Amino acid sequence: MAGPDLLRPDPGLAIVVMGVSGCGKSSDANFLFCRRTVAAMLAEALGCGFVEADDYHSQTNKDKMSRGVPLTDEDRLPWLESLRDAIRDRLGRGEDVAVSCSALRLGYREVLREGDRNYKPGSYGSCRVKFVCLEASAEVIAERVERRAAEGDHFMPASLVRSQLDLLEIDAAEGITVVDATVPAHAIVEATITQFREELASTAR
Numbered sequence: 740m741a742g743p744d745l746l747r748p749d750p751g752l753a754i755v756v757m758g759v760s761g762c763g764k765s766s767d768a769n770f771l772f773c774r775r776t777v778a779a780m781l782a783e784a785l786g787c788g789f790v791e792a793d794d795y796h797s798q799t800n801k802d803k804m805s806r807g808v809p810l811t812d813e814d815r816l817p818w819l820e821s822l823r824d825a826i827r828d829r830l831g832r833g834e835d836v837a838v839s840c841s842a843l844r845l846g847y848r849e850v851l852r853e854g855d856r857n858y859k860p861g862s863y864g865s866c867r868v869k870f871v872c873l874e875a876s877a878e879v880i881a882e883r884v885e886r887r888a889a890e891g892d893h894f895m896p897a898s899l900v901r902s903q904l905d906l907l908e909i910d911a912a913e914g915i916t917v918v919d920a921t922v923p924a925h926a927i928v929e930a931t932i933t934q935f936r937e938e939l940a941s942t943a944r
Contacts, residue, residue, distance in 0.1 A: 750867055751834040751940045753826045753854055754781060754931060757842035758873035758920065759907060774873050778839035780928045785835055785939065792840035795821045812846075819850040826854030830867055835940050842870060843906040845913070863913050869938075871931055872909060873920035 756778040775791055782789035796818050800810055822840060829836040842848050848870060852858045855867040909915050916934060918927050932939070 751787075751830045751832070751836065752935060752938045753830060753836045753838055753851075753868045754778075754935060755838040755840050755842055755848075755851060755868060755870045756781065756873065757840055757848075757870050757915075758875075759841065759843070774841075775839040777871075777873065777924050777927050778837045780924055781931060782837035784928055784932060785837065787835035787837060788829055790822070790825050790829075790836055790838045792818070792822050792838065792842075795825070815847065816850070819847055823850050823854045826851060826868060827856060830854060831856070833940055844908050845910055848913070861912075867938075869935060870913070870915045871927075872915050872917045873927070874917050875920040 756774045758774050775793075778791075779789050796804075800814055800818060803810060803814065822838070826836060826838065838851075840851065842851060849860065852863075852866050852868045858866045858868070909917065916931070918930065920927075
């Protein structure tokens with residue numbers, strides 16, 4: 740008779756597409772994308788759930804950002820904890836999930852890594868929460884954010900781009916995958932799936 744461990748579902752994997760808001764532009768100048776687009780495309784390709792971190796912000800946070808006021812770490816903590824719980828729920832069911840979240844600082848990412856119940860601080864390699872950072876120039880980011888704001892597609896004004904860039908920090912020890920956000924979104928999705936194929940519950944069977 741199989742032991743209890745063999746009866747459990749394969750552990751899921753959370754892939755967080757991170758970076759400054761509006762951090763993507765494809766090689767086609769007529770098609771701008773952001774981390775939400777990449778994460779949503781990744782979820783569709785994997786047939787897994789999609790979580791948009793912006794949906795977990797309180798109205799107070801949204802109102803604050805819409806006025807051009809940067810959030811404090813105190814503002815962000817309840818938001819990050821809610822997102823962590825959403826990730827933990829998915830992984831606990833053995834499901835993969837694609838997440839769109841800025842996750843700019845190591846401390847913020849550590850909260851999200853706690854979505855893996857077995858995570859021990861600093862154990863980046865074995866953690867079931869992985870990060871892919873979209874990297875682009877400040878000019879590309881500002882252009883995208885300005886367009887989204889003009890279209891009423893997002894609550895964050897372009898004036899907050901600099902504060903986000905100032906917050907962005909990546910420790911090489913984390914093993915975060917950094918990708919050029921000016922390549923087509925589908926290429927980023929394909930490369931991400933290839934990189935994490937062996938760890939994804941949806942492709943491991």
